[in-house]
Amino acid sequence: MYKAYETSFRSQSLSLSERFWGISFSYVLLICILAAIGIIMLYSAANGNWQPWAMRQAIRFGMGMAVMLVMAFMDVRIFLRYAYVFYFGVLLLLIIVEIGGHVGMGAQRWINLGFIKLQPSELMKIALVLALARYFNSTTLQSIETTKGILVPIVLVIVPVALVLIQPDLGTALMLLFSASAIFFAVGVQLWKFGVLILCGIVSMPVAWHFLHEYQQNRVLTFLDPERDPLGAGYHIIQSKIALGSGGVFGKGFLNGTQSHLNFLPEKHTDFIFTMLSEEFGMIGAVFVILINFLIIAYSFVFALRSASYFGKLVAIGLATNYFLYVMINIAMVLGLLPVVGIPLPLISYGGTVIISVMTGFGIILAVNTNRNINIGKD
C-alpha cells in the first residue's frame, strides 16, 4: 500500500538547501513580530519584569521555533504517511488523560513531561487536520457527496470532540468541531448538510444545555448579559471592556495600563492579554496585532492555494483555520462578542503548549509551501 509513495518520495525529494531557501522568511518574520509583542506584553503584565512570564515565554518561543523549523524541513509526504498513526497516538493520550484525570484529583487536562505540560487536546487539533486531510485526499468527490462517504471522517471528529468535551473543555471541543467543519466545507460537502447539522444543533440545544456544567451555563448567561453578575462571572468581561475602551486610540502607554496594573483586569497574562495590549497601546496597537494575524492567515491560504497537492492544500487550510479560530475566538471574547470560553491568543498569551501547538502547525504549513510542487498520489 505504501510502495507507490516510496518511489515517488525518492525521486522527488528536495535537497537540504532547497528546503532551507524554500522557507518563507516573511511568514517567519510575521510570527516573530507577534511573539515579540507577546513577550513585551508579558514583561508589562509582570509590572516591568522578565519574571515570571516574559523570560519563560521567550524560551518556549525558542523551542517552538525549533519545532517549527524541524517541521518546515520535513517532506510533506511524511505527514501523510504518519497521519493516522499520529491521530490514534494522540487519541490514546486523550483517553489516558481522561482516565488519569478521573483517578487523580479533579479534571486534569495535561500530562507533565517535566519541561512542559502536554495537553493532548492541543495536539489533537493538528492530528485531526492531518487525519481528515489524509482521508479526503484518498477519497473521491462522489464519495464525499454521499452521506456514507463522510461517515468515517465524522467518526474521526466526534470521538476526540467527545473526549475533550467530557474533560470538560468546551472551548477546545468547539474549536475541534469548527476546524473539522471548515475542512468538510472545503472538500465540498454539500451546504444543505451543514444546514441539517446546524438545525440539529439548534434543536438539541435545550438538551445540551442540561449537560453543560453550571459554570459553563453561567458563562453563556453572563455573555448574554454581563451585568447580571458584575462582581462574579460578569466581572471579567466588564473589566475587559473598560480596559479596552479606556485605552482609546493611542493607549495609556507601555506599563501604564491602569486596569491591568491595578489588577482590575483578570487573567491579563493569559486569555485577556489582548485587552491589556489594547489598553496600553490603544486601537493602534490592537489593529496592528489584528493586521499581523490577518497577514499570517492570508499567507497560509496563499500557501495552500499554491500547493499542487490536494493533501498539502487541505492540511494548510485546516491548520490556518485552526489558527484563525484561536485568534478570532480570543479577540471576540475579550471584546465581549463571544462568551468567555478560555481560548488563549496564540504567541501572545502566556502558555507553552499553545506555542508548541501553533508553531508545529506553522512548520507544517511552511513544509506544504516548500513542497508545493511535489505531487502526491490520491491513494
Added chain:
Amino acid sequence: MNRDNDKGKILIIRSLILGGAELFLLFLLVFRLYYLQVYQADKYKTLADENRISTRLLVPPRGIIYDRHQNMLAGNEQNFQALMVAEQTTDVDETLKSFKKIMPLSKDEEKRIKKDLKRNRSFVPIKIKDNLSWEEAAKILLNAPDLPGVIIDEGLSRYYPYGDIFAHVIGYVSAVDESDVKDDPLLEVPGFKIGKSGIERLYDKTLRGQAGNQKLEVNAVGRIMKEIERVDGVPGEKIDLSLDVRLQQKAYELLGEESGAVVMMNVNTGEILAFASAPAFDPNMFANGLSHDEWKELNNNERNPLLNKAVAGLYSPGSTFKMVVGLAALESGTLSKQSRAFCAGKMSLGNHTFHCWKDIGHGYLDMVEALQHSCDIFFYEAAQKLGINKIAAMAKRFGLGKKTNVGIENEKSGLIPDTDWKMQRFGEPWQQGESVISGIGQGYILTTPIQLAVMVSRIANGGYEVNPTFRKADNHHANENKSMGLAPQNIEIVKQGMYDVVNTPGGTALMARFNFNGQKMAGKTGTTQVRRISMKERQSGVLRQDEIPWKYRNHALFVGYAPHDNPKYGVAVLVEHGGSGSSVAAPIGGKMLLEALKLDATDKPID
C-alpha cells in the same frame, strides 16, 4: 478523472470562500475596536477612573467653642491610636504578645483584633487600641523594634475641659446614627461625630466645617498605590458664647449637691451668662463612647442628671408669678398702687378655704407690701377679680407658656392655662377657685427656669421683650428690644415690691441681701408644694421639710436682678425639693448676682 479535477476545483473555490470569510471576520473586529475604543472611549475612561480612584473625605477639625472671655469650652484634643498592618509583621501573635507587655489588652479587645484580622486583607490597618495619650503613644513608638507592623495614627477627639458644668449647654458630640439626616458626605465617614446636644447640636453645621478630600489610586483589592490629589477642607468656625466660665462655675458651686437650675442673663441683651442644670454629667464620656453601666447609672439617678432642668424641667412658678398677677391687675385697672387687701390668714370661696402661707395673716397691705411679704391672700383676691384670661395674657407677654427657642433641644413650653384651654383639655368650664390658686402661681401653671429668667429680665429692663441667646452680643448695636407697652409706673410698683423683698425688714429674701458699692438686688422668692397639704397635716402642724422624704419636699425658687436701680443681670434659681425659696433659692440667687457685679467691677471693659 474528470471528477478528480472537480474535486480539486471545488477545494480551490471553497478554500477561497473560507479564507475570504475568515479574513473578513478578522476585519470586522476592527469595527468592534472602533466602537469600544473611539466611540465609547469616554464612557470607559470614566469607568476606569472610577475603578482606580478612590476618593476619601478628609475630616476638618471641629470649631472651638469659647465663653465670652475666650476661655475654651469645647476643643479638639490630639488623640492617638495604635494600628497593626498584618502583612508588615512576620508573626501577628508574637507582635500582639509584645504589645501586651507594653500595654495590657482586655480579652474582648483581643477577640475583636483577631476577628478584624481575619475579616480584612492583610494590608488593611487594624485598630489595636484607641484613645491613647501622647505618653502612651510615645511608649509604643519607643518599642517599635519589637512591634513590627504596629503604627501610630493620630486624630482629633472632642474634649470638654470644664467637664460636667457645661454639659447641659455645650452638649456633646457622638456617633452619627440612623435618625440623623445625611445631608453631608462627612456623616458617612466611619467614626465621624456630630453634635447631638446643646450648642454642639445647635451650631453643628457651623462647627463642622467643610470636608476636604483625597484622591487615591487603589488597585482591585483596595490597596492604596499613591495619592493623586489632595484638597484640604475648611476647618469648622469658632463660636463665641455669651457664657462666663466664672459665673457658670459659681452656679454649680452654689447648687452643690442639690438638684436644680440656675439661669442668669443680661437683662438688656438677653445674653445668657450662666446656665446650670444640676446634677450634670461629663460630656467627655459621651464623646468617647459611654459604657452600658455608665448609661444605666445616669438614667436611673433619682436627680436625673440627663434632664436639662433649665429648659425641660416644668415647675409651678409659685410666688415668683405674683409680679405677673400684680402687673395684670395694675395694667387692667383692677387694682391701683393704693389698693389694699386684708389678710386674715385664710379666705373662703364656696366650700373651699384658701390659706396664706402665714397662718396668722398679714393684716392690711398694698401691692408693694404684698410682694414684700409674699402675701397669698392679696393675690388670691386680685386673681379672683381679674379672672384667669387677663392673668394668662400678661403671663404670655412675659414669655411664659411658650418656648424661648434658645436652641437647646427638648425645651418645654410650659403651661399658662385659660378658660379656652380648660374647655379644650378637659371639656369643663373654668372654676373661680382655679383662678384664685393661679394668683399665687400654683394650679395648672407650669414654667421652666429659663422662662422665669426671661420674665424677671423683662421686669428688670422696664418692660422690653428681651429674648435669651447663647451667642455673645455684638455690642456695637444698641438695644433693639421691643417695648412690651406696659406703663412704666406700674413696673416701678412691682420693682419696688421686689426691692423690698430683699432689702426691707419683713421681706422674704432679707437674708440674701447685699450691698456692693451701693449696688443692691431685687427679687422674689417662691416655694411650691409638690403635693397637697392635707387638712389633717395642717391641723397637726406642718412637718419641717427635713423630716419628710426628699422627693416630697417643696421646690425652692427665686428670681431676681441687680443692680436694682440700673438692672443689668437677671437670675432665676430653682432648687428641686430644696425647702423654701427664702432660705435656699434666694441666697443662691443673691450670690450669683453679687458675683456678677464683682466680676463686672474687676473686668477690664470688654464691652
